[in-house]
Amino acid sequence: MPASRKTLRFLAIWLVTASFALVAIVLNSSKDNSDNLQRIRDSGVLRVLTRNGSTTYYESQGAPAGFEYQLALAFANHLDVELEIIPVVSLDDVFSGLVNNQADIAAAALSITPARQETLLFGPSYLSVKQYFIYNRDVNSPMSSIEDLIGKQIRVISNTAHAEQLKTLQNEHPELTWMESRDLETIDLLEQLADGQIDATIVNSTEYYANRAFYPSFRIAFSAGKPRKIAWAMAASPANASLIKEMTIFFKGITENGKLARLIDRNFTLNERQTFISTHTFLQMKEERLPEVKGIIEQVAIEYDLDWRLLAAISYQESHWDAEARSPTGVRGMMMLTRSTARELQVDDRLDPLQSLRGGARYYKKLYSRIPAGIEAPDRSWFALAAYNIGLGHVEDARVITQKLGGNPNLWNDVKENLPLLRQQKWYKPSKYGYARGDEAARYVRNIRDYYSLLTWDELNRYRVPPPRIVSDYLPAELNRGFDAL
Structure with a gap:
């Protein structure tokens, strides 16, 4: 019809x-x-993919840190938008995240390579890194050429510039062999090298210098190929043209005003919290600087019911009793408070030593009160100090790992051994709070215990015997008695 x-x-x-x-x-x-740049400005958020690591993104004192994080935050401020960090585990996750529009850019210490340029766009390079073959001198004989690597156990991460470099070298040295792993990160390779599971690996120069304090037996064999340029990556789309243009303006600005150079220097020349001063230096500074601040340290210790020697030890570890101290991540003052922590603790001027000490004392006491009830003194203090350094969440992750491995999560001696595992993907990936420089937290607590012990010994035996040689947790028992009251 x-x-x-x-x-x-x-x-x-x-x-x-x-x-x-x-x-x-x-x-x-x-x-x-x-126009992705306009979309970012309209949304008010810059989404950034990165990886957990000492040169990219991690958490310190409860606040985000890392070279790539600091750069991304500066760019977000440049655009006048909020920064949303999206941490992922592997390089494959970074690349797939860009393709699937999970983020606007990837700031993950990515090398510009011909293979990657086929599928990605790169912004201006802001860093040039060398690729180092490294080995463990405690396990292997010195290596200085490709010939020394023939027949050795070499492992790198797959889908990286390091794997590409090995393939190039193999063209001239067919007998060169290696293994590639998709489920490992740089820290995993460093741990395998330290344990003797492999003989050599390749790392970027920035990664080597950021981690060398933790692996004193590692040595550079030689550089592999030409230096590689590092840049942010984006999906290969014409919509990113204006974003790349704005990046170019941003990097030109921070290069000319010196901010980029300062960030590089602070993150890779002298890594934060790796100033492990000798006992001699501590004793010297105790005589020169401590008298100037001892009065206010004692005043604040009385106000917050703390042992003044503990507060003095913490403030020395944090700033060497320097009221104007500054770290690469922006923490400042005698107790090195972050800007957000200072606001939370109602500290108006982080450079005022009295305000800083009061804020740090409040923060320590707050953390101490939040340590699980089953943890007794003096271990309770060690856990609180570790939380002061890397955050309570990461300390709890280490306790969970300790329990899984059969240790006692309420004993510091057990947990401190597992804190370094928070740098390894195998352990931090399933953890609630992710990657953390747990080995630094363990060292942080050990240093404070040493400084406290020296101050205690000085008070009790100033005119009788010289200070003891510091041997960390194996100090004479009488030096640790002062902690029982904490």
């Missing part, structure tokens, strides 16, 4: 309406995807 005129009119109207709707959708979609 033929359609009525009314029905035909209805269909015609519907088709026209549907056509306009389709055109509107296409145009809006085109508008949304035509």
Whole structure:
């Protein structure tokens, strides 16, 4: 039966309406995807993919840190938008995240390589790194050439510039062999090298210098190939043209005003919290600096019911009793408070030593009160100090790991052995709070215990015997008695 005129009119109207709707959708979609920079500004958020690591992104004193994080935050501020960090585990996750539009950029210490340029766009390079073959001198004989690597156990991460470099070297040295792993990170390779499971690996120069304090037996064999340029990556889309242009303006600005150079120097020349001063230096500074601040340290210790020697030890570890101290991550003052922590503790001026000491004392006491009830003194203090350094969440992750491995999560001696595992993907990936420089937290607590012991010994035996040689947790028992009251 033929359609009525009314029905035909209805269909015609519907088709026209549907056509306009389709055109509107296409145009809006085109508008949304035509300029990612404008979309970022409209949304007010810059989404950044990165990896957990000492040179990229991690948490310190409960606040985000890392070279790539600091750069990304500066760029977000430049755009006047909020920063959303999206940490992932592997390089494959970084690349797939960009392709699937999970983020706007990837700031993950990525080398610019021909293979990657086939599928990704890169912004301006802000860092040049060398690729080092490294070995453990405690396990292997010195290595200084490719020939020394023939027949050795070499492992690198797959889908990296290091794997590409090995393939290039193999063209000239066919007998060169190696293993590639997709489920490992740099820290895993460093641990395998330290344990003697492998003979050599390749790391970027930045990674080597950021981690060398933790692996004093590692040595550089030689550089592999030419230096590689590091840059942020984006999906290969014309919509990112204006974003790359704005990046170029940003990096030109921080290069000219010296901010980039300062960030590089602070993160890779002298890594934060790796100033492991000798006992001799501590005793010297105790005589020179401590008298100037001892009065206010004692005052604050009385106010917050703390042993003044503990507060003195913490403030020395944090700043060497320097009221104007500054770290690469922006923490400042005698107790090295972050800006957000200072606000939370109602500290208006982080450079005022009295305010800083009061804020640090409040923060320590707050953490101490939040340590699980089953943890007794003096271990309770060690856990609180570790939390002061890397955050309570990471300390709890280490306790969970300790329990899984059969240790006692309420004993510091057990947990401190597992804190370094928070740097290894195998352990931090399933943890609630992720990657952390747990070995630094363990060293942080050990240093404070040593300084406290020296101050205690000095008070009790100033005119009788010289200070003891520091041997960390194996100090004479009488030096640790003062902690029982904490």
